[in-house]
Amino acid sequence: MQKATVVVIGGGITGVGVLRDLCMRGVDAILIEQQDLAYGTSSRFHGLLHSGGRYAVKDEEAGRECIEENAILRKIGKHCVEETEGFFVRTLLDDESFEPKWLAACAKVGIPAIPITVAEARRLEPNLSAKIQSVYRVPDAAIDGFRMVWQNVASARTYGGRLMTYTTVIGIEQSNNQVVGIKVRNTLTGEISNISCDFIVSATGSWSGQIAALAGITVNVQPDRGTLIAFNHRITSRVINRLRPSADGDIFVPNGSITILGTTSSAVKNPEDNIPSTKEVVGLLNIGEAVFEDLKSYRMLRAYAGTRPLYSADPNAKGRGASRGFVTLDHADDGLTGFISVVGGKFTTYRLMAEKVTDLVCQYLNVKTACRSAFESLVDDPSPELMARARGCFPSYGADLAASRLGATGLEKVVERMQEQPEKRQLVCECENVTLAEVEEAAADQTSFMLSDVRRKTRMGMGTCQGAFCTFRSVGAVDANGLAWGQDTKTLFQEFLQGRYKGIRPILWGNVIREMELSRGIYEGTLNINGVINHATK
């Protein structure tokens, strides 16, 4: 039987943040995740590192937490953050009287909001509508959710952190009102096992209610579904917020080579309700036109949806009315010692949430080590020597991209592969500049069980072609290198392409349907990866 002092449930940003913090303080911890890391909510958001401007009016505390954590994450996670800055823009449709209220709230919380002229804003962001009324600069930024999760894991691993993905909790073992272990099932093999532990931290976001229910405890988390659209290019180089109370479709975030528009808000029963609908997408486009008038002519890549974990002590609060702050629930108060849930919150404040939970756990364990998660970088920067070696191996500007994705340790391994076998320098994914060496490195990680796991680690297949070309290459590459996880290639193809299709299906028009016809032409028409093969008919 496996043993750990603490089992952290949930491989989203909060869970990996808790794992990292615990391990940094010398606590033996293991993290379990029902799917892949960052599969749930932590990759299904804007990729916005909030300045806090969005919350300042309604929720002063959330606003203050945001601006403080914003500054911290820029330092510890600099490879995950693009310092774009942000605009708050008021359109003709937005209530003028909100503007002074918002300015006062920002001033009170300490969020710098600097007015600039509409002409200056349009010089900086030429796609902005000419009908905009006023513009303020705020310290928003873009943040890569996948990478942030992975680099937290990389950091936790250097402190002995362990993790198991595709592992779901089926029972919480207790004895005399004290947690003694956890029963889990591997969702790929069906194998059931126990991990004995003193503590369980549930950082399961929208799934918190389900996990607490395993111990007979009620946690009121209302999953609130938000749909977003990814556009093919950078419509804007800055985060653009509508200057109005929070509502649908009011934020654009440039992320790498794409732009994300979101979100919607609707209460759902099932936290896994993440299939976007055409109606939601069309609704977002209609709203977004007020900021970018040509929005409907821009090419979309995909739509996706996630569920915000809205916590309320009041089980009837819903949607944007519920608090975006977070709470740490010590279930000792419910009669079970050693079980803590951390619920609510948002990506920007994950580190602070992790710190508070870890403080509480350490108090029980009598661990006195101070929290250092705000001061230590997630990954080390590659040395100039390593970067020089990398530049000799990677095509064009790929070296810097890879260094940001991988950090020093990961880059070292990939560069070694490339120097030993120059043919591994080949690009598998041209859209995102992912080399064969990187695909192999990611595929060999103990948490990779299918191609989509490699995709989330490398960004392979997440660019303009949405897997039309790189799916074939990556299947060929993992197969040729004996990394196919025992799956047949038909399964590999279908799993990866279906994952891409899920986000394309609700937006099948314009250039998206063109791309779809190309993809189907290749995989179904030419390669016949799904058809029954029957030579007997010959």
Added chain:
Amino acid sequence: MVAAAVAAKNGKRVTLLTLGAGTLTIGGGIIDVLGYGDEGVPLATPRAGLLEVGPEHPYKKIGPVAIEESLRFFKEICAAEGYPYLGSLDEMQWVPTAAGTFKPTCLIPKTMDTTQLNSATNVVVLGFEELKDFYPHLITKNFKNIPGFQDKNYEMVMIDPGLADGRDVTALDVARWLDTPEGLQDCIKQMSTRLKPDSVVIIPPVLGTRPDYVIADSLAQALSCTFVETAAVPPSITGFRLRTMLLSYVKKLGVRIVEQAAVARSIVENGKCTAVVTDGIDRERTYYAKAFILANGGFYGGGLVAEPGHAQEPIFKLPVAAPEDHELWANPNLFSNKPQPFAKIGVAVDETMRPLDENGKVVLTNVFVAGRNLQGYDFCFEKSGNGVALASGYQAAMSMDREIK
């Protein structure tokens, strides 16, 4: 291009307005007529499938006689151009793909003939160093699971075309290498030390860019081996050859070809089209004609344009039926045993390939529609892409000959 060839053959003065390289270089260069029935059940022969198609299917409108004539017409073109194709409606050709599957098709160049492969005991899968998009291991591994191919011995061989030089290598690069006498000699030299005589060799589609069998025959003679090209991802060299061949043929017939002609609109008077107008980089140009054939593709080619809950044909504004509820356009899963609804969206036509309105009435009496502009078939699912293109192009040009005097 087939419609242009038929019309020119019938003595018409033909102008071909084209935009871009077209989709022939993306598809496999083979003529898929019909491989699967509606539930994804493999058909015994393409002819057997033609009897089962539904009332909306282009093949139902065209009819088996014209379909067979169109195939014969195509094979005559191939023979005249020195690049003959094999196959008929009475035999399903199962050709190997780069994914290690087989796909059912009808007419193929002889470099895709699998007769020797089917009976061979020893099979070589030959790749090229640095060539993207061809993985010998993927092919051998998957062939070992296909009935009839399980008990063969497979060997993987790699040839180095020396093309890498810091960039990605495609099948087109390798084909161009083999086009040169030096490349061909180098390749034969490398192969002669690796291939035993009388081997059957599966090779990516790289046997020259020209529509002839010079490279294939040279290799086969020099090495006493049989080479079988696979269907592969773009750029498709077999498709490239097909395009070159058809272009060469229609040029010989005197067809005038206008490239980069983006047709923006049509001029219609009394139910008849009198001209189409192109919107070029210099100015608008008007092309007058007695009759028009529309064959500019589906959503991919730009012959159909989609918006949420709505599709249209942009040049003649022909009626295109599509579900208003966009959620009904696509199946929940990308791959299933059903065709995709969006793939079947297109223009409805009568037996002469003339466009129909919602009431089944001909909209324009001198416009004929062919290829993926048509509704009622999912070419990816049933494997009928170039087959419908060929048969409907032939039918459109033949009916034009009968109807327009």
